[in-house]
Amino acid sequence: MFTFLLEEIAPRPIDPNINTSIKPPKPAPFLLHFRGFFPSGGILLLMFALSTSIRLGIEWFKSEKKRVEIESQRVNSELSFLKAQLNPHFLFNSLNSIYSLANKQSKDTTNAIVILSDLMRYMIYEANKESVPLEREVDYIKNYISLQLLRLKDSSNVKVNIRGNLKYNIVPLILISFIENAFKYGTDFKGRTNVTIKLDIEDEVLKLYVYNTVSHLQQKSENSGIGLVNIKNRLNLLYPNQHTIDIKNDNHSYEVNLTLKLKKL
Numbered sequence: 001m002f003t004f005l006l007e008e009i010a011p012r013p014i015d016p017n018i019n020t021s022i023k024p025p026k027p028a029p030f031l032l033h034f035r036g037f038f039p040s041g042g043i044l045l046l047m048f049a050l051s052t053s054i055r056l057g058i059e060w061f062k063s064e065k066k067r068v069e070i071e072s073q074r075v076n077s078e079l080s081f082l083k084a085q086l087n088p089h090f091l092f093n094s095l096n097s098i099y100s101l102a103n104k105q106s107k108d109t110t111n112a113i114v115i116l117s118d119l120m121r122y123m124i125y126e127a128n129k130e131s132v133p134l135e136r137e138v139d140y141i142k143n144y145i146s147l148q149l150l151r152l153k154d155s156s157n158v159k160v161n162i163r164g165n166l167k168y169n170i171v172p173l174i175l176i177s178f179i180e181n182a183f184k185y186g187t188d189f190k191g192r193t194n195v196t197i198k199l200d201i202e203d204e205v206l207k208l209y210v211y212n213t214v215s216h217l218q219q220k221s222e223n224s225g226i227g228l229v230n231i232k233n234r235l236n237l238l239y240p241n242q243h244t245i246d247i248k249n250d251n252h253s254y255e256v257n258l259t260l261k262l263k264k265l
Helices: 030-037 041-103 109-125 134-151 176-185 226-238
Strands: 154-164 168-170 192-202 205-213 243-249 253-261
Touching (some): 109 134, 134 154, 134 176, 134 192, 176 226
Parallel strands (some): 154 192
Antiparallel strands (some): 192 205, 243 253
């Protein structure tokens, strides 16, 4: 049998030079903490939603820009087509007026040719612009009326009244078709013409009133309404929600009321 003798061991004195504070454990190597570099599920979902929204926004912007470009090209193409139809239509009618004077050997034929040259100069150099001063457009209308008066046998019932502030811009050749139509169909078989034209500009609003009688003996050709159809299309393209037009045709008379919002110079 063995006997163990336990001796009381006295505590050893603490060396004051030894730091007995407990130090935290050293962190694990850098590679062991890779989990800290990955966000939580909620943040990851938010980042995915944000990136998706940005990508969709960019795609929508590109698509919208392309749509606007295509729409602009379409409008420009339609306007070019309408102008291409309008100008020859006007020219043929003006030449018919001069032919009528020349056929009668009228002394006004030379003056009519000068007026027509002014009209053509306006159409070539001004009509291709997006807008022109209203004063220039009114001068063009006055020249056209002067040309028509030269060919008429009886112009006593032609009434023209233009008043108001002309310091505005307007799309060129937007009014002439209504006036042209009035002179074309407002003359009866005896050469008497009944046409009323009123142009009033007030508070940035243009009001055009055109009236003419219609002879029963005067038959319209298949293309007689091409000018008015074109001008309606141009109004819809160039003045959307900025114009109103009311046309009345009772087979005895033709009446046009046009209201147009103008822009200042």
